[in-house]
Amino acid sequence: EVQLVETGGGLVQPGRSLKLSCVASGFTFNNYWMSWTRQAPGKGLEWVASITNSGGSTYYPDSVKGRFTISRDNAQNTLYLQMNSLRSEDTATYYCTRAGGVMDAWGQGASVTVSS
């Protein structure tokens, strides 16, 4: 069974940093691209970042480019999202997704609240 478990969410002040982790199991992690997608409270889904299976290439929308960094440790089956210079509009539930051409598995989500 594919499992994705996110950790690291919490309350953080504007301008500060936070790092999310996602531990994967039930599939061969290093065969898959991975992504992060978020959902602001009561809102729709927004893609945040993607990374190739080797970690050699990363992709971001303009809304987070230069502030967020996606990375992975294939030896530890773990995906990361480093979030810097956080803003109130980054408040959301962040989902880790398996993304081999399609986001076909989602974690339970990690809640991030950016507020003073």
Add this chain to the structure above:
Amino acid sequence: DIVLTQAPLSVSVTPGESASISCRSSKSLLSSKGITSLYWYLQKPGKSPQLLIYRMSNLASGVPDRFSGSGSETDFTLKISKVETEDVGVYYCAQFLEYPFTFGSGTKLEIK
């Protein structure tokens, strides 16, 4: 960016009846490889999104065949035949043809 426009915003359905949700793309989602990169997800209340349909018309693993997807290069439809109470939630279309990946704004399905 590719904009996906869903309609209606919400739909109320009697159990056993059918429901259709539309998703219109601002650009063709047909790739050079002949794949239509349109996907449908369901987010049940309090849960993470789950994949229903991939590549416009293919049923994801474990999804009941009451769900079906169809469309062209820019206009897509998710049909749910014989709606059940477990089908409540918000339905999203998504495109993974090009960056930035984008989602529709969602259609909420309720049971009458």
